[in-house]
Amino acid sequence: MKPFATLLDRLVLTPSRNGKLTLLADYFRDTPDPDRGYGLAALAGTLDLKGVKPALLKELALERLDPVLFQYSYDYVGDLAETIALVWDGGAKEKVAEGGQPRLGDVVARMNALGRTEVRAAVRDLLDHLDHSSRFAFLKLATGGLRIGVSARLAKQALSQMSGRDVTEIETLWHGLEPPYVSLFSWLEGKAEKPVLASPAIFHSVMLANPVEDGDLEKLDPADYAAEWKWDGIRVQMSSHGGTRKLYSRSGDDISGAFPDVIAAINFEGVVDGELLVGGTARSNSATRSFSDLQQRLNRKTVNARMLADYPAFVRAYDLLFAGGEDIRAETFLARRERLSALIDKAPHDRFDLSALVPFSDWQTLDRLRLAPPDPVVEGVMIKRKDSVYQAGRLKGPWFKWKRDPFNVDAVMMYAQRGHGKRSSYYSDFTFGVWAEGEAGDQLVPVGKAYFGFTDAELDVLDKFVRDNTTERFGPVRAVRAEPDFGFVLEVAFEGINRSTRHKSGVAMRFPRIARLRADKQPRDADRLSTLIAMMDAQPPPIEKA
Amino acid sequence: MKPEALLHPTPAGLFCPPGQFYVDPVRPVERALVTHGHSDHARSGHGHVLATRQTLDIMALRYGSDFTGAEQAAAFGEAIDVNGVAVTFHPAGHVLGSAQIALEKDGLRIVVSGDYKRGIDPTCAPFEPVACDVFITEATFGLPVFHHPDPKAETKKLLASLLQFPERTHMVGAYALGKAQRVIRLIRDCGYDRPIFIHGALQKLCDYYGAQGIDLGELRPATLEKSNPSAFHGAIVVGPPSAFQDRWARRFNEPLISFASGWMMVRQRAKQGGVELPLVISDHCDWPELLDTITEIAPSEVWVTHGREEALVRWCDMQGIAAKPLHLVGYEDEGD
Numbered sequence: 001m002k003p004f005a006t007l008l009d010r011l012v013l014t015p016s017r018n019g020k021l022t023l024l025a026d027y028f029r030d031t032p033d034p035d036r037g038y039g040l041a042a043l044a045g046t047l048d049l050k051g052v053k054p055a056l057l058k059e060l061a062l063e064r065l066d067p068v069l070f071q072y073s074y075d076y077v078g079d080l081a082e083t084i085a086l087v088w089d090g091g092a093k094e095k096v097a098e099g100g101q102p103r104l105g106d107v108v109a110r111m112n113a114l115g116r117t118e119v120r121a122a123v124r125d126l127l128d129h130l131d132h133s134s135r136f137a138f139l140k141l142a143t144g145g146l147r148i149g150v151s152a153r154l155a156k157q158a159l160s161q162m163s164g165r166d167v168t169e170i171e172t173l174w175h176g177l178e179p180p181y182v183s184l185f186s187w188l189e190g191k192a193e194k195p196v197l198a199s200p201a202i203f204h205s206v207m208l209a210n211p212v213e214d215g216d217l218e219k220l221d222p223a224d225y226a227a228e229w230k231w232d233g234i235r236v237q238m239s240s241h242g243g244t245r246k247l248y249s250r251s252g253d254d255i256s257g258a259f260p261d262v263i264a265a266i267n268f269e270g271v272v273d274g275e276l277l278v279g280g281t282a283r284s285n286s287a288t289r290s291f292s293d294l295q296q297r298l299n300r301k302t303v304n305a306r307m308l309a310d311y312p313a314f315v316r317a318y319d320l321l322f323a324g325g326e327d328i329r330a331e332t333f334l335a336r337r338e339r340l341s342a343l344i345d346k347a348p349h350d351r352f353d354l355s356a357l358v359p360f361s362d363w364q365t366l367d368r369l370r371l372a373p374p375d376p377v378v379e380g381v382m383i384k385r386k387d388s389v390y391q392a393g394r395l396k397g398p399w400f401k402w403k404r405d406p407f408n409v410d411a412v413m414m415y416a417q418r419g420h421g422k423r424s425s426y427y428s429d430f431t432f433g434v435w436a437e438g439e440a441g442d443q444l445v446p447v448g449k450a451y452f453g454f455t456d457a458e459l460d461v462l463d464k465f466v467r468d469n470t471t472e473r474f475g476p477v478r479a480v481r482a483e484p485d486f487g488f489v490l491e492v493a494f495e496g497i498n499r500s501t502r503h504k505s506g507v508a509m510r511f512p513r514i515a516r517l518r519a520d521k522q523p524r525d526a527d528r529l530s531t532l533i534a535m536m537d538a539q540p541p542p543i544e545k546a
Numbered sequence: 547m548k549p550e551a552l553l554h555p556t557p558a559g560l561f562c563p564p565g566q567f568y569v570d571p572v573r574p575v576e577r578a579l580v581t582h583g584h585s586d587h588a589r590s591g592h593g594h595v596l597a598t599r600q601t602l603d604i605m606a607l608r609y610g611s612d613f614t615g616a617e618q619a620a621a622f623g624e625a626i627d628v629n630g631v632a633v634t635f636h637p638a639g640h641v642l643g644s645a646q647i648a649l650e651k652d653g654l655r656i657v658v659s660g661d662y663k664r665g666i667d668p669t670c671a672p673f674e675p676v677a678c679d680v681f682i683t684e685a686t687f688g689l690p691v692f693h694h695p696d697p698k699a700e701t702k703k704l705l706a707s708l709l710q711f712p713e714r715t716h717m718v719g720a721y722a723l724g725k726a727q728r729v730i731r732l733i734r735d736c737g738y739d740r741p742i743f744i745h746g747a748l749q750k751l752c753d754y755y756g757a758q759g760i761d762l763g764e765l766r767p768a769t770l771e772k773s774n775p776s777a778f779h780g781a782i783v784v785g786p787p788s789a790f791q792d793r794w795a796r797r798f799n800e801p802l803i804s805f806a807s808g809w810m811m812v813r814q815r816a817k818q819g820g821v822e823l824p825l826v827i828s829d830h831c832d833w834p835e836l837l838d839t840i841t842e843i844a845p846s847e848v849w850v851t852h853g854r855e856e857a858l859v860r861w862c863d864m865q866g867i868a869a870k871p872l873h874l875v876g877y878e879d880e881g882d
Contacts, residue, residue: 012813013822019711026710065690066864072857073691077812086691086811132693136813424814 001130003031004039004104005137011148020150024158028185035104037180040159042141044152046179050111052123052142057084060124064089078424081143085136088127101130105180107138153393163188171392172329175203175252203237203252204271204321204329205392209382209399216400217363217383225383226333227358227366230401231316232291232379232496233277234298238315240266241325247276258300262313265351268343273319273390274355277377278311281353288316288377291510292498314351317344318382321390329390336390370402379496380404406493407509407535409434409527410518412444413488416466417477419451426459427466427478430514432490436505436529444482445505445529450492453513461517462488487523491516497536507532547652549680549847552631555872560658560682562649565631567596569647569658572876579633581660582644583608583723586877596620596628598635600643600758604723607750620645622671638662639673640829641724642755648676656680657843663828664835665694668735669728669760673839681845682872685853686830687808694808694832700825701732704804707823708780715778715798716823719787719805722747724829726784727755729806730762732827733782743768743778745785745794787819808832837861852877 007027014020024043028036041047061084062070070087077083102110107126114122123142127135140146156174160167165188176197177184186192235250245266247256256263259276278294280286289311296311297303320340321329328336344354358381360366370381380403388398411432419428429451433444454462465480465488472479481487493515500508507529553562559571567577574591581587581597583604588597590609595602599619606613620626620635622645627633635645640661647658657678664673687694708716720726726748733742741764744752752765768783778798785794787805795801805821808828816824831839836858840848848862848869855871862869 009813010823013816013824015822019822022710066860068860069690069857072854072860073689076689076854077691078814082813083691086693 001101001104001107001134001137003027004035004042005131005134007039008137008140008146008148009133011150017154020154021158021161024150024155025162028159028162033105033182033185034180037182037185038104038108040155040181041179042146043150043155046152047108047141048112048179049108049141050114050119051144052119052139054080054143056120056123057081057139057143060084060120060127061087063124079420081139082136084127085132085139088132088135101134102126111142159184159188163190167393168391169194171205173197174205174392202239203246203248203254204239205252206235206237206250206273207319207390207392207399208394209384209401210394210396212383212400212402222360222362222366224385224387226386227360227369228318228355228382228384229358229373229375229378230380230382230403231275231277231288231355232377233275233294233316236274236276236315237321238262238266238272238274239322240269240271241322242269255298258297258303259313260303261308262315262351265348267347269324270320270343271322272315272317272340272343273321274315274317274352276313276315278313280312281314281316281350282356283353284350288375290377290498291496295498312350314353316353316355318355319390332387332389333384334386366402370404373404378404406495406511407497408491408493408515409532409535410489410521410525411447411492412482412523412526413462413465413480413490414444414446414482415477415479416462423459426463428459428463430462430490432492433482433505434527434529434532442484444523447503447505447507447529447532448492448494448509448512450490450512450514453493453515454517458514458517461519482523484524485522489518489521489523489526490514491518497532499536505529505532507536547654549654549656552649552651552654553656553658553680553682555874557875559874559876560872562631564651565628565633565649567628567631570660570877572874577628578614579628579647580605581638581647581658582640584641584661584721587660590614594618596626596633598622598643598645601645603754604643604751607754608723622674636674636676637671639664639667639670642670642727642758642760644670644724646674646676648678654679656682657845658682659684661686661830662839663831664839665697665828667728667829669724669731669755675839675843677843678845680847680849681840681843682849682851683836683840683858684830684877685836685850685855685858687828687832688836688850688854688858690833690857692808692811692832693834694811694828695826697728697732697827698736700806700827701729701736704733704782704823704825705736705738707802707804708782711800711802712780714780714800714802716780716782717790717795717798717801717803718782718784718825719790719803719807719821720784722786723751725806725827726786727752727760727762728829729825729827730765730784731760734761734763738782739763740781741766743781743783745783745789747786747789748784791820840867841865 010023011020065087073087074083156170157167159170173195183195187194237248239246245263247259249255277288279289293311297313317340320336323339341354344352383400385398411434413430414433415431416427417429419426431446431449433446435442436445466478469481470478471481492512494509494512496510498508553560558573558575560569567579568575569579570581570587571578576593578592579596580601583601588605590613593615595614596618602617602619622635622637625632625634632650634648638644638646638660640663649656655678657676661684662673720729730742744765745768752762756762790803802822804823804825806825806827808830809815810824810826848867850858850871851874859869859871
């Protein structure tokens with residue numbers, strides 16, 4: 001556990017990407033199997049570890065520490081896992097011998113072998129045998145979520161740095177392997193052949209696009225690129241091999257169970273990249289329906305007949321990774337697309353269609369098309385180099401996404417809640433509202449919550465406003481002054497807006513964030529609910545607010 | 547005699563009415579007894595200062611030789627009569643010259659411990675427990691979360707990082723008096739014998755430690771004017787933490803900011819301070835040491851001067867030891 005704990009301690013505080021890579025590569029090089037493989041899994045989010053409830057951990061800490069002293073400590077530290085790691089054993093002197101701590105592999109094996117009634121005693125015993133830094137690492141693993149600013153991609157990059165192997169080669173193998181990745185490390189260290197995947201029907205890491213930024217396109221020749229509409233569904237991967245048919249989300253979650261209609265229609269062998277949507281395919285001549293309709297089908301384990309009839313799902317195909325058992329990712333985009341086209345042509349017309357190319361000759365034309373797309377479910381365009389190979393990850397250059405600008409409204413801050421971790425001493429989660437007609441004239445109705453988008457300096461301003469203008473407290477939440485002539489106006493940007501029965505206002509925003517602090521505006525100048533409803537109905541929605 | 551009659555808090559600091567003196571006063575007074583040379587305890591402008599020779603020397607280095615009207619040096623264990631109050635100085639183990647001050651009159655003894663620690667520190671005399679009726683303690687790290695690990699193991703983290711990042715200049719933040727010299731000594735004890743570069747603010751005190759027989763190895767000024775910036779690749783630079791927020795620090799090669807302090811125990815503290823390599827090295831007691839010291843001395847009363855008073859008072863209450871916070875103003879709660 002100790003090497004992993006030391007790694008976490010360093011990663012948390014290392015801001016630079018290169019610094020993180022060095023720390024990770026050194027860890028993977030110096031740590032034996034299977035510990036490093038479990039460490040890799042923990043960082044990449046593939047570690048399966050029996051969870052422990054925070055309440056149980058707190059109970060264990062209080063077995064040996066006065067609750068008042070615990071509370072003082074928690075107030076000071078702010079993070080429950082860190083508090084428990086530090087005050088464990090009532091704050092007695094540390095007595096764990098160096099080298100005498102359980103190894104990460106042993107901890108994982110032990111936790112996963114536990115029966116329900118054994119958890120309490122086992123966790124107590126483990127905490128007794130770890131030092132504070134290892135306790136912290138263990139508690140973070142057991143409560144889920146490391147949140148240390150290391151992505152799976154970065155971990156793979158470190159494997160590449162450690163071994164000299166290309167990262168795309170590692171990505172290609174990744175989803176066919178499991179923790180503790182012993183065969184992967186053996187290959188990386190040149191001790192064994194490259195692991196052979198059991199079946200191509202596994203998930204393959206997807207290729208992602210970078211957003212177009214100022215000046216990106218000027219340097220590029222439009223003739224080298226093809227464009228497609230960017231549909232507002234969810235990106236999926238269909239795998240079909242020897243009777244095994246799967247539908248994966250873009251992060252590799254198996255969502256086949258919720259989409260039996262799509263699965264049943266697969267009549268091809270291979271791996272297809274596409275957009276999962278609800279409605280009808282282009283070639284069945286019916287409309288593509290909105291993301292909120294698709295949401296009815298998401299996050300379900302199973303689905304009933306009514307759902308299947310009301311919200312039929314289909315896949316709009318973007319790319320082909322495997323044709324049959326043949327890996328064609330090294331072929332060009334246009335070559336892959338030709339084979340994809342032939343495959344989709346023979347597939348059921350009501351469940352599959354081919355994403356159309358958008359003809360354009362210069363970037364200005366494409367810009368106009370992007371801003372006024374022919375279909376409301378289009379959220380922009382994708383730009384792909386015609387000769388690009390299919391490479392997992394988000395590489396700069398071959399693929400771009402050029403989205404319609406996000407929606408924008410001015411809203412009024414209504415409630416603020418303390419943040420977590422680094423932000424635990426700040427009010428950093430804001431509920432905001434817009435004006436609507438109420439029984440007693442205009443009143444604010446909450447329409448969303450945002451906790452990012454602002455800079456640290458702006459957070460200071462927001463936090464100070466909350467502290468100076470609190471009207472009521474509800475636990476960690478404060479209500480703040482929000483009157484027509486006094487309050488805080490926030491410009492909120494968001495990606496989309498849907499009807500919602502769960503929210504009092506009847507609308508729900510997607511990815512809301514604070515775009516700007518509008519100290520120049522009075523709350524009375526903020527937007528009205530009717531504006532949001534109009535955005536929802538608008539086809540297409542407004543591009544920019546004056 | 548009630549303890550409060552022998553010593554009680556006033557706006558200028560702890561005052562002893564029968565002896566007509568203050569201990570570690572925060573304002574200029576006629577007669578001051580000073581525990582150690584940190585600036586929140588040792589201020590200039592008093593009429594008369596009684597302190598250890600080393601503390602007097604350090605005050606003179608920091609404030610100039612005219613820092614007081616008159617000075618008197620106290621040797622450890624020497625009984626000194628101040629207006630009928632028997633005063634003795636005892637080592638506190640905090641920094642060079644640091645002392646606890648015991649006051650005794652009519653069979654009542656109060657010990658003002660100043661800042662103190664129990665851990666091993668080759669740069670100063672170790673803390674000596676003194677039996678007393680009232681023990682006045684600091685509580686800088688008075689929460690169960692604080693455990694100061696083995697300082698050598700912490701120092702080894704710095705040396706390990708130098709191997710991992712051999713290009714980067716490792717900037718170690720350490721307070722100018724005590725911590726800086728202790729960290730340098732620790733680095734030497736871990737086998738590092740290359741020159742260590744120091745910020746100008748450390749020069750006089752490092753020279754003084756050297757003159758007092760504490761070998762710090764080869765120290766060089768961390769100035770770039772005439773030298774090549776690449777001279778600092780993979781070098782250790784020690785300086786006051788405030789200097790690292792400054793433009794001064796940006797001159798070095800990819801500086802890796804480290805900070806030697808007990809506060810580094812809490813990750814978010816380190817993160818907020820932009821510290822990449824926290825070294826938990828403290829010149830104060832951690833929580834177990836505070837409890838052990840009170841248990842060992844077994845005073846009938848504990849007064850808590852500064853820091854996290856509430857938790858330590860709570861613990862004393864739970865042990866049945868009378869305890870109260872003194873709410874003194876002017877001392878740094880955030881000492882290292």
